[in-house]
Amino acid sequence: MGVPDADIHPTATGQAADTVAQHQSPQELVFWSGWFCPFNQRAWITLEERGIPYQYKEVNPYKKEKHFLDINPKGLVPAFEYKGKALYESLILCEFLEDAYPDHKPSLLSSDPFTRAHARIWIDFVTKSIIPAWQRLLMAQGVEKQDAAREELYTAQRKFAEQVKGPYFSGEEFTLVDVAVAPWITREYILAEHRGYKSADVSNEWKKYAETLATRPSVLKTNSDKDKLQPIYDRYLRDEAQSEAAKAIRAGRGLP
Structure with a gap:
């Protein structure tokens, strides 16, 4: 038997909660996140490393918002909503940020x-x-x-x-x-x-x-x-x- 849903904390805590609080304003890039997921953390680290503006939205893994499922039928985090369009898969998202935000330094992939x-x-x-x-x-x-x-x-x-x-x-x-x-x-x-x-x-x-x-x-x-x-x-x-x-x-x- 698995852990009851109520035992899973619904939102980020500690230093991550402080980071979330700094990213609540609407932006062209919405980061649909699951605080607990290591794959998700890849995209989050990349956003923070490169100083890219984003709006953070937490996804409840047990009660996913209809809008989130509409844009991302797989229902998995991390996901980006960029100018109304959805992308997912952690490493693809990290590389997308390289292409979409070339002026935000440092780059995490060499140009060579x-x-x-x-x-x-x-x-x-x-x-x-x-x-x-x-x-x-x-x-x-x-x-x-x-x-x-x-x-x-x-x-x-x-x-x-x-x-x-x-x-x-x-x-x-x-x-x-x-x-x-x-x-x-x-x-x-x-x-x-x-x-x-x-x-x-x-x-x-x-x-x-x-x-x-x-x-x-x-x-x-x-x-x-x-x-x-x-x-x-x-x-x-x-x-x-x-x-x-x-x-x-x-x-x-x-x-x-």
């Missing part, structure tokens, strides 16, 4: 074709290797399955860390590669508390990189209080979550 393509390779690695392994460890039941999932995650993170130039993935500049992985780094404490995860067991390079990302202002400004996240992750820890991501992991499919 090779560097841009190289970044996309490692963004794809995060999506296909790190996040599925992270989710499998979160949901794994029993010591044997947890040990295997933990080692899978360590291997993926270790491979990624070997590419980090420091302090960020590409060096001094924070880029979309960092955005792609940051929300799961801020949630590593869940794996540490419940699944025996230790960032130092990945590598010293990963540990240092993770600590750097976790303290980035745009990441901190989009984090809600840990105690409000716990009821959501408790469902995953019991392997009872019914999100699309959870269903995909159980079925052995790629993330939606």
Whole structure:
């Protein structure tokens, strides 16, 4: 049995709530957000990094507004409503902001074709290797399955860390590669508390990189209080979550 709806906090809290309060005025870009979702946080970090004006609207996952479903039939966050038209999928939204707001600096993708393509390779690695392994460890039941999932995650993170130039993935500049992985780094404490995860067991390079990302202002400004996240992750820890991501992991499919 899952966590009752009433146990899920309806809005952002902590530093994220302060950020929400600053983005209530109408704008040409409406950010339909779910404060609890790591995919959602990617788009939010990007908006904050680049100083793009947006209006924040929280989506209740159990009582989605008709207008939201009209513009976004998938009903998933994050989503943008831009000049009355809807877009969704977190990384697509991040790249859209690069194209739609070129004058807002810094850019998170290089204008150099090779560097841009190289970044996309490692963004794809995060999506296909790190996040599925992270989710499998979160949901794994029993010591044997947890040990295997933990080692899978360590291997993926270790491979990624070997590419980090420091302090960020590409060096001094924070880029979309960092955005792609940051929300799961801020949630590593869940794996540490419940699944025996230790960032130092990945590598010293990963540990240092993770600590750097976790303290980035745009990441901190989009984090809600840990105690409000716990009821959501408790469902995953019991392997009872019914999100699309959870269903995909159980079925052995790629993330939606």
